[in-house]
Amino acid sequence: MRILVTGSAGFIGFHVSSKLLDLGYTVVGFDNLNSYYDVELKQARLEHLLERDQFHFVKGSLENRSDLEQLFEEHRFQVVIHLAAQAGVRYSLEHPQTYIDSNVTGFLNILEMCRIHQIGHLLYASSSSVYGANRKVPFSVEDMTDHPVSLYASTKKMNEMMAHAYSHIYGLPVTGMRFFTVYGPWGRPDMAYFSFTRNILEEKPITVFNNGEMWRDFTYVDDVVQAxxxxxxxxxxxxxxxxGQTGSSNAPYRIYNIGNHSPVKLMEMINLLERHLGKKARMEYRPMHPGDVEVTYADTKSLEEQVGFKPETPLDAGLGKFVSWYKAFYQVKGLELTKSISGD
Incomplete structure (x- = not known):
């Protein structure tokens, strides 16, 4: 089977591509390698994938329809796993147009290519952020998601509605995956656990919003990939x-929460990082950031019942693996951090 993975040089896309190659699939990766965060990290991920015989890479942009037309014409995909997007809740407050271009126009182009080429299964990344101002926990796929609190969340909600429309009209089998705070080796430098690690090692202060009164359903990347x-x-x-329930449809369409079903307080995550790093954090407290929510908490009942899997890696174990990777990749020696592209 030949599978397209968009965002293959990204954090989750890299791990998904690696897993699929291990399972014997042929994988075509697609990524624009943008500079939202360290391009060298993206290149390092890509170098690892390019060492595999069954991996092929195409550089292009989602919003450029001609790039996708050529990609789909040259390769006959059976499955598309769409993970490419402009990420980041806070960044969306400063660069709104980027999110419309990539997450809305780009997703429309993916849907069109899947329709035209009669793709057998489209899986795409949504986000726990779609639950927005929802106060009921844990978050269920049956809950309403009509109150997003960031443009990023709005674009992900739009993706879900667009996907359902294409599934209903054209019979396109589509699965939406709402990811909950994915973390682990090769992660994104803009995520809190990653930036906290860097700052603690460099003896710089870390910024803690809402006095640390936040809970996140941290989900280890290997669990996400297995799902x-x-x-x-x-x-x-x-x-x-x-x-009429929102998680399913009379069209070939489903949505799943992919989370650990075990929220952890931000301060506990910091304490675990301090222990794994052997260093204490210097904390600077700030008010709640616009676009953030206090709690994310995944109800994974439908994933367990219909897929037979539930993410369950404890945060302590996952952070330990991340710290080990971080020290190897950046060759941490005392407080001197030098980047290594040789991998883990």
Whole structure:
């Protein structure tokens, strides 16, 4: 089977591509290698993938439809895993147009290519941020998601609605995956656990919003990847018993929460990092940031029942693996950090 993975040089895309190659799939990666964060880190991920015989890479942009037309014409994909997007809740407050171009126009182009080329299963990344101002926890796929608190969240909500429309009109089998605070080796430098690690090692202060009164459902990347691998051979079918619930449809369309179902307080995460790093953090407290929410908490019942899998890596274990990777990749010696592209 030949699978397209968009965002293959990104954090989750890199791990998904690696897993699929291990499972014997042929993977075509697509990425624009933008400079939202360290391009050298993206290049290092890509170098690892390019060492594999069954991996092929195409550089291009989602919003450039001709790039995608050429990609789909040259390769006959059975499955598309769409992970490319402009990420970051806070960045969306400063660069709104970037999110519309990549997350909305780019996603429309993906849907069009999947329609035209009759793709057997489209899986795409949504986000826990779609729950927005929802106060009910844990967050269920049956909950309403009509109150986003950032433009990033709005674009992900739009993706879900666009995907359902294409599934309903054209019979396109589509699976949406709401990721909850994914972390781990090769992660994104803009994520808190990553930037906290860097600053603690460099003896710089870390910025803690809302006095640390925040909880996140941290989900280890290997668990996310396993969930995706399990979903690939399960294209959704229309639900004949559908009665209006939001997680399913009378179209071949499903949405799943992919989270750990175990929120951890931000201060606990910091304490775990301090222990793994053997250094104390210097903290600067700030008010709640616009676009943030206090709690994320995934109800994974539908994932367990229909896919037979539940993420469950404890945060302590996952952070330990991340810190080990970080020290190897950046060759941490005392307080001197030098980048190594040789990998882990």
């Amino acid at each position: 995706i691998a399990n979903l690939i051979p399960l294209p959704p079918a229309p639900d004949s018993n559908w009665n």
